[in-house]
């Protein structure tokens with residue numbers, strides 16, 4: 402059984418999906434992407450993911466090749482085409498590049514036709530039991546437009562691979578000592594019952610999971626502060642977690658050689674992870 406991908410209007414077996422070497426995505430990482438989790442065939446927070454996709458496209462001056470309804474239809478068709486391989490819970494990867502030029506040239510001389518790829522993969526099991534992870538602090542070496550979900554992920558992959566090589570699960574990043582985010586996640590910190598996370602800016606990707614977690618924290622009566630966090634505040638935190646669409650919530654129990662809180666999963670982390678799970682179950686039950 403093989404995956405089916407959507408490539409520029411066609412549904413084809415993944416191994417036969419090919420793009421030109423002159424695609425600007427391949428040559429210049431000139432494109433943007435989204436990752437959308439799917440539960441029981443329903444793309445989760447699809448509207449918010451599409452909003453962010455349209456924002457990313459606007460930021461790079463690329464017109465969306467499809468409207469919202471067309472995107473939703475393509476995504477649903479990819480989900481259906483991959484039911485036999487991945488089941489009802491999937492992770493949808495969607496990428497738009499500026500397209501194929503006549504030769505490799507920095508300047509786009511004539512309007513090109515965007516390249517669109519949508520594919521599915523298995524979604525990691527939902528976080529009913531939280532898996533504690535260890536992180537390492539690293540200087541954020543990325544550019545200053547991290548709010549764009551750009552396919553240029555070399556800095557992110559270099560940092561997380563270095564973290565992995567040193568025995569850590571994620572790189573937590575800082576810019577001039579100010580916490581930004583994880584290499585592929587957003588970061589939250591709990592201190593004395595209050596929740597803190599860096600504010601949205603050009604230095605972080607505004608995560609869809611981050612937004613939902615803030616809503617859930619407020620609903621749970623917790624105070625949430627979206628404000629600058631100095632890295633010296635990290636070791637003094639009672640709890641830290643990272644989050645993303647695919648990993649949901651991962652408790653951070655140590656950063657480098659510093660144990661966070663009690664070194665085990667904290668009560669606020671457990672509570673918010675349970676709220677997230679309940680929110681998803683409720684949505685699917687409706």
Ligand code: PDD
Nearest residue numbers: 436584585586587606608609610645646
């Ligand atoms: N990445 N920050 C960065 C740098 C990310 O790459 C991601 C997610 C997030 C969390 O965003 P969201 O909650 O919308 O998933 C934050 C995806 C999962 C990826 O690149 O695979």
